[in-house]
Amino acid sequence: MTTELILKTIPKVLLHDHLDGGLRPQTIIELADEIKYKKLPTKDPIELGEWFHRGANKGNLVEYLQGFEHTTAVMQTKESLIRVAYEMMEDMKKDGVVYVETRFAPALHLEKGLYLEDTVKAVLEGLEKGKEDFGVGYGLILCGMRNMKNSLEIAELAVNFRRQGVVGFDLAGEEGGYPPKKHIDAFQFIQRANFNITIHAGEAFGKESIWQAIQWCGAHRIGHATRLIEDIVLDNEGNVVAFGDLAQYVLDKRIPLEICLLSNVHTGAVDKIENHPFGIFYREKFRVTLNTDDRLMSDTTMTKEFMTAVKYFNLNFDDFEKITINSMKSAFIPYKERLHYIYNVIKPGYQKMREQILSFNNIKGENEKVIQ
Ligand SMILES: O=c1[nH]cnc2c1ncn2[C@H]1C[C@H](O)[C@@H](CO)O1
Numbered sequence: 001m002t003t004e005l006i007l008k009t010i011p012k013v014l015l016h017d018h019l020d021g022g023l024r025p026q027t028i029i030e031l032a033d034e035i036k037y038k039k040l041p042t043k044d045p046i047e048l049g050e051w052f053h054r055g056a057n058k059g060n061l062v063e064y065l066q067g068f069e070h071t072t073a074v075m076q077t078k079e080s081l082i083r084v085a086y087e088m089m090e091d092m093k094k095d096g097v098v099y100v101e102t103r104f105a106p107a108l109h110l111e112k113g114l115y116l117e118d119t120v121k122a123v124l125e126g127l128e129k130g131k132e133d134f135g136v137g138y139g140l141i142l143c144g145m146r147n148m149k150n151s152l153e154i155a156e157l158a159v160n161f162r163r164q165g166v167v168g169f170d171l172a173g174e175e176g177g178y179p180p181k182k183h184i185d186a187f188q189f190i191q192r193a194n195f196n197i198t199i200h201a202g203e204a205f206g207k208e209s210i211w212q213a214i215q216w217c218g219a220h221r222i223g224h225a226t227r228l229i230e231d232i233v234l235d236n237e238g239n240v241v242a243f244g245d246l247a248q249y250v251l252d253k254r255i256p257l258e259i260c261l262l263s264n265v266h267t268g269a270v271d272k273i274e275n276h277p278f279g280i281f282y283r284e285k286f287r288v289t290l291n292t293d294d295r296l297m298s299d300t301t302m303t304k305e306f307m308t309a310v311k312y313f314n315l316n317f318d319d320f321e322k323i324t325i326n327s328m329k330s331a332f333i334p335y336k337e338r339l340h341y342i343y344n345v346i347k348p349g350y351q352k353m354r355e356q357i358l359s360f361n362n363i364k365g366e367n368e369k370v371i372q
């Protein structure tokens with residue numbers, strides 16, 4: 001049993017994953033064919049996947065986001081949205097994800113005549129069918145885009161669908177020059193409706209963005225939050241000397257951080273993975289979660305993100321159980337459902353694997369032992 005197989009098998013929870021950032025290359029090719037979309041560079045799925053990843057791995061968010069032009073271009077019909085959502089659920093099952101919160105921006109799918117409501121209904125249809133077939137739980141988050149003016153409308157849309165599977169509202173897109181405060185009416189609408197908010201912040205812009213997201217916009221979770229490290233004073237060895245008021249607040253209020261390790265390297269939020277503040281956040285007991293962000297652009301899966309955490313941050317089996325429980329605690333579904341996942345799915349899943357590892361290690365020599 002390899003570490004990779006163990007990490008793939010254990011139950012995982014994914015809170016930050018973009019539906020339009022996770023299409024299968026083969027699906028993009030087929031959907032493009034159907035609508036005669038000519039802008040793809042190749043019809044070879046492997047080459048196409050590599051092309052998306054090369055395009056994204058440029059070290060800045062603006063270029064990282066360019067690939068979405070192509071994925072959203074082939075997601076303009078009800079059928080394509082259903083298909084992409086359904087396949088995402090199948091991919092989650094293969095990756096050992098037991099609960100996923102996926103997100104997309106309805107306003108980017110109106111080019112061929114769909115209304116905002118149609119896009120949400122189609123995605124929910126695909127997700128529900130996926131849940132039936134693959135047994136993976138889901139919640140849908142609707143994204144307003146920072147550079148668009150209709151975020152209030154999207155917030156209203158999210159609330160309108162709260163009984164049908166939409167669990168929250170997010171703000172995505174280019175961060176520099178588009179502070180979350182500009183969308184305050186959307187966030188206040190969500191707050192007055194007692195609904196859920198997560199905001200991309202502290203990825204391509206500094207700690208001020210995180211502060212605004214929490215203290216102006218009422219974010220319950222933060223997408224990325226990488227640059228919260230700017231509010232933590234470290235000594236030369238990387239030990240924490242002091243927390244600023246914001247970091248202390250995030251820590252004390254247990255605000256969940258949706259960490260996306262590989263994506264942060266590709267967008268340049270960190271220069272290299274070794275320098276990602278995740279290790280410090282985790283050690284200092286912030287409520288961190290691990291996520292994929294954009295599986296296509298970042299060529300990743302939850303298993304890969306966990307492998308990355310093993311390799312660079314020395315996480316062990318117990319750490320992953322803790323992080324997975326952190327994620328489930330932070331999900332936007334009702335408390336009772338979260339408890340169900342924690343006590344009936346996650347804990348038994350980890351216990352079962354623990355027993356398998358023990359019996360495996362008992363029959364193997366010292367050198368062949370796998371993580372524990
Ligand atoms: O990492 C990201 N930061 C900000 N915005 C992002 C990121 N990944 C994807 N998006 C944008 C592009 C998508 O079209 C949109 C909705 O999923 O969200």
Ligand SMILES: [Zn+2]
Nearest residue numbers: 018200223293
């Ligand atoms: Zn994201």
